[in-house]
Amino acid sequence: MKGRYEDENLKWIALLILLVLLVPFLLQGMTYSYRYYLYVLNIAGIYMILTVGLDLLSGYTGQVSLGHAGFLAIGAYSSAILVDQAGIPFGLSLILASLITGVFGLMIGFPALRISGMYLGLTTMGFGFIVRRIIIALRDWTEGSAGLAVSKPQLFGFTFNNDLHNYYLIYTFVILAVILARRIVKSKLGRAFQAIRDSGHAAQAAGINLSKYKLISFFISAIFAGLAGALFAHTMRFISTDHFDILLSIYFIIMVLVGGTSSIYGAVLGTLFIVSLDYLIVPQFKDWLSTFMSLEAGDIQSLIFGLIMFLFIIFQPTGLYGMWIKMRIYWKLFPFNPKKRFT
């Protein structure tokens, strides 16, 4: 009986909170480019909120989305406009922007009731294009392709002035998002999502209305993306359509895949991995690589990410999270015949 709730045991959250609290100080002690690292961590945190939601939709429910950069954009622009042009407080606009994005998620969910797989991928990708077009067209609010400057986050009279403040703001939401998502997947909702992915027949026989739960999945996933977008707008303080490129949607999928789908933690790990690679590792090799391959910077990034995704799908389909689980089993059993379980 005892171990049954282990997975939902939230003791590890305390550890995580401690880690999140300490990281800035560790970084400060370790490196001079501390500010840049914090900035990169902030981007990773924002993307984590989104990819956790993407895992619910694409990992758990099996509905491919190549349009999540579009949801991120809707969240970002909604919140920027609500706060700076409609005068709504930041705290309220976080909720409103998430809900607005959720409604768009529902709208994209409707075609998903009829199509799946590659066609759904293409449809959601088209959605991403349309969002960018519409943002440019709504010049009066969005400043079109010039981009939009956004105010700092303000909560309960406190203004988040720098990257350290933003860091704590963002990671508070990361932790909430992870807890919420884990709770969702371990509940009636999560079981319905997985049943839709693996066996529509079993789901229906169990009384699950496939359409209803697909829509709920799109709605929830878009809410996560909208929240991420709102945080993005106010902590980065400048948004333009370039921030929500179609390629970003594909990177989100890579993050979930590399981390390990259908685990939530995998999305977090994969996002941290890919963002670190993108902002910290790849730049180091850019010059070196471009000398003998004559590639543009953007091409190198795509090349490396494509390669990583390929390698993971072939050699480590359970992703980084799968590796971690195996390692844990390995160390638990360590001196006693670990090889047997290490497969």
Place this chain on the structure above:
Amino acid sequence: MADLVIQNISVYFSGVVALDDVSLTVPSGSIYSLVGANGSGKTTFFNCVNGFVKPRRGNIFFNDSNLLDRSPHEIIHAGISRTFQNLENIPYMTVLENVLLGNHTRISAGGTFQRWVSRKQREKEESDGLKMLSFLGLANYEQKYLTGQPYAIQKLVEIARALVCRPQLIMIDEPAAGMNDQESMEMAKIITEIRDELGITVLLVEHDMNLVMSVSDRICVLDSGRVLAEGTPDEIKTHPEVVKAFIGEGADA
């Protein structure tokens, strides 16, 4: 009262006659078996009751409501659940989670939220599933992931999933397929217990004739979508059409 009454249903698949004017009544509280050669329409019959296939003609009544008016996901609300011939399980959920999936309609959405904060609520939600697992002798499996479990275990998990919502009638499609004699005998015992201890009517499709003969109250023999014979096991054994068909089959083989 809670008899399942099928009246004159016919199903055609692009020229193939899957069910041809089938009428039968599954009495409440009985174990009723459908038998017949491969492709004789047994699974299609389940699919009709379950709403996956809409018959061209006919009616299906249960508790005085016409099941044909319902979508597949509404059938469980009428008190009917089922298992599948080919395993339809969720491989990356635990055995317990697979069983709880079957209780979807009885777990309130509000309870879901409560469950996030209250362990008591969580235990209440899980207790139905655990009871069903121990009823089927699977108590040790609750925490295991379904993927990689032996076929016989997966079959039982499906049955547990269909039973956990306490339906009035369960349709079981080939529970003993691929099982050895001893496993089949255990399955026969379980089927009897489902009716005797849980009070659930059983509609069974099974190729293992020993099992069918030993558990059934009534048997219906389908042949190319038509009802060839219907009656108690003894009547079926001596039914001239059935005997003819069996001998005919034997001569072919």
